Amino acid sequence: MPLPRITTKRQFVQALLIAAALLLPFVSISGNPFLRMDIAKMTLFLAGIPLRIDQFYLVLLLVLLCVVSFLLVTALLGRVWCGWLCPQTVFNDVAELLFGKLIIEKVQALARPFEHFVALTISALIAFNLFCWFMPPSQVVSHLLSIHAHPAICITFLLLTLFGYLNLTLVKRRFCRSYCPYGRFQTALMDAGTLNLSFLEETRDRCLRCSSCVRACPMAIDIREGFQIECIGCGRCIDACREVMENKPAGAGLIDYRFGTLKGTGFRLGKTTTALLFVTLLLAATLIWSVAGRNQNAFAVQRVATAEPRILPDGSLALAWRAIIGNRSETEQVYSIRVSGEPPNGVELLGQTRDIRVGANQHNEVIFMIHVTGKSRPPEKIVLELLCGDRPAGTVSVLP
Numbered sequence: 001m002p003l004p005r006i007t008t009k010r011q012f013v014q015a016l017l018i019a020a021a022l023l024l025p026f027v028s029i030s031g032n033p034f035l036r037m038d039i040a041k042m043t044l045f046l047a048g049i050p051l052r053i054d055q056f057y058l059v060l061l062l063v064l065l066c067v068v069s070f071l072l073v074t075a076l077l078g079r080v081w082c083g084w085l086c087p088q089t090v091f092n093d094v095a096e097l098l099f100g101k102l103i104i105e106k107v108q109a110l111a112r113p114f115e116h117f118v119a120l121t122i123s124a125l126i127a128f129n130l131f132c133w134f135m136p137p138s139q140v141v142s143h144l145l146s147i148h149a150h151p152a153i154c155i156t157f158l159l160l161t162l163f164g165y166l167n168l169t170l171v172k173r174r175f176c177r178s179y180c181p182y183g184r185f186q187t188a189l190m191d192a193g194t195l196n197l198s199f200l201e202e203t204r205d206r207c208l209r210c211s212s213c214v215r216a217c218p219m220a221i222d223i224r225e226g227f228q229i230e231c232i233g234c235g236r237c238i239d240a241c242r243e244v245m246e247n248k249p250a251g252a253g254l255i256d257y258r259f260g261t262l263k264g265t266g267f268r269l270g271k272t273t274t275a276l277l278f279v280t281l282l283l284a285a286t287l288i289w290s291v292a293g294r295n296q297n298a299f300a301v302q303r304v305a306t307a308e309p310r311i312l313p314d315g316s317l318a319l320a321w322r323a324i325i326g327n328r329s330e331t332e333q334v335y336s337i338r339v340s341g342e343p344p345n346g347v348e349l350l351g352q353t354r355d356i357r358v359g360a361n362q363h364n365e366v367i368f369m370i371h372v373t374g375k376s377r378p379p380e381k382i383v384l385e386l387l388c389g390d391r392p393a394g395t396v397s398v399l400p
């Protein structure tokens, strides 16, 4: 009886991943990209929510969450990440699928040129896709079509394409086998319940020594010799063995995925996995709480370094300040600046402190003066308040 194949499931997961990578840059929510680090706007769009660079702690939190989640996946699934989801593996799998299925079997003479053509096409697509995570796809196209106006982007695109092409034609899986540090790092995260691929001890005696599993392995491993650090958990040897054994009386393959390193250990949360799960949940909750409760306005004030304090004809003092106002909401807002509470004697604001319009997810700078009138001594501290409409939106203390 035919046994289920791992390759079908792996290719399905990889197809989903490729579709997500290619299509997500085109998805938007309420006019905002679903997920993009927009360099021109210095804004990370996360599920459509804009996080400007001045909220960098949120971006750092997100990066930390991604790193810890990745470690958690490693502690749970071992090197299955490498064999199923790693971009290096996915690109090599796609390239091999196209070389093998579409051409080599049909038009032998065209195999080599077509192999290079496929590698170049895939590499160019990857390079284009990479740009789309940092700027709108339509902008990427227009920049690439105007090489004189945007030479840096065009050169970077060509270098990325060349890098991908050399990777697919020369390096191939040698990188996974000999250079990628992740395999070594992964062994440090092995836990009591980590998913492993192994030659099953209980059926070892039934092995026909046909070596189909070895021939199928892209990493040239003989999994019958036990766990090897180069194994990427792709499952090709499982399928090869199932193909051989499915017509035999017992009808079961001799290689399979197993949770835990020992026979029958099964899935369980070891100490490392539990700790990583706890940190992941904590970071995810902190990120959600921080994004939901973040201030919709940013307000910073600094002295204009190039403008000296001015003594006006009536003997009063005028100091030039620059206010930076950020609007993190989805609509234009109108702001004003005033001295908070009861203004200290003889202190007033001059210049553009009212009707300051700031577009959605934009910043605006205005110059204004703090005027200390007459013979009064300048106060030690002035608290400036930002109003959004008539709602308080932030305060800043300045020393005149």
Ligand code: SF4
Residues within 6 Å of the ligand: 083, 197, 216, 217, 218, 219, 220, 221, 222, 223, 230, 231, 232, 233, 234, 235, 236, 237, 238
């Ligand atoms: S031993 Fe099996 S799972 Fe490991 S890399 Fe080779 S074919 Fe893939």
Ligand code: SF4
Residues within 6 Å of the ligand: 206, 207, 208, 209, 210, 211, 212, 213, 214, 224, 240, 241, 242, 244, 254, 255
């Ligand atoms: S494919 Fe299966 S039966 Fe053949 S050598 Fe490998 S483990 Fe043994």
